[in-house]
Amino acid sequence: MDQTAQRFIERTEQFTQIVSGAQGRWDAPSPCEGWTARDVVAHVVQTQRDFLGQQGFDLGAAPDLGDPAQAWAQHAEQAVSIVRQDGVAEREYAGYFGPTTLGATMADFYGWDLVIHGSDVARATGQPWSVDEEEAAALTAAADGWGAALYSEGICAPAVSVPDDAPPTDRLLARLGRDPGWPTGGQP
Structure with a gap:
């Protein structure tokens, strides 16, 4: 498996553990000013869906963010499935900072986002990070x-x-x- 794809998958798994540990404290304020833990998860789901959609992947209807843990689980399964497909991580495109690959963007931008927003959700819901x-x-x-x-x-x-x-x-x-x-x- 491509190294960038693996890094994204690992970061997705870490975020999933944090989301699973939120224990329904979704309306707690987060370190992101004006955002609750629910808002942070919604942001992560929506930004990844937007990017993958722009890359031509059909993710179907957006998950119901009324239950952030379930919405994240549904989205994460789709995103990981896409990244694991043969040739997807190596696919090149013109990124914001120049030529890159889908795997690099998922690992080093969206995966980076998972780690940092994992901190936001963890701290909002009283979990260690x-x-x-x-x-x-x-x-x-x-x-x-x-x-x-x-x-x-x-x-x-x-x-x-x-x-x-x-x-x-x-x-x-x-x-x-x-x-x-x-x-x-x-x-x-």
Whole structure:
């Protein structure tokens, strides 16, 4: 299996665990200002569906987001099935930053989104969340590759300050405009 496809699948599985652990706390506020945990899951489903649809994949009717866990499970099954198809991950297209592959976009943009929004859902619903130093470095490198576009409208808020010796998870969240101390530290 293509390495990028595998990375997307792993990140999908991690997000699924977090969504499964939300225990119906879908209306809890998240670190994404103005969004509940339900809104975060809806965003992830909708953005992936939009991208896959633009790439010519028919995902059928959108899942009912009244039950975010069920909607995510239905969508995740479809998305993983598409990415696993022979030749799909290697398919090239003209991406926002130039030529790329569908697998790279799913792993390094939409998969990146799964990790970061996994943090948002976990923290909104009282679940633990962290990444190891290697994953934090990979996520930060991906964000660095987007340059100023990282802070475009609707992407990430401006970075917040943390001590230089902050744990990798805190440095990553701060780089992406999220207060690592949320909710006790305030909204980003």
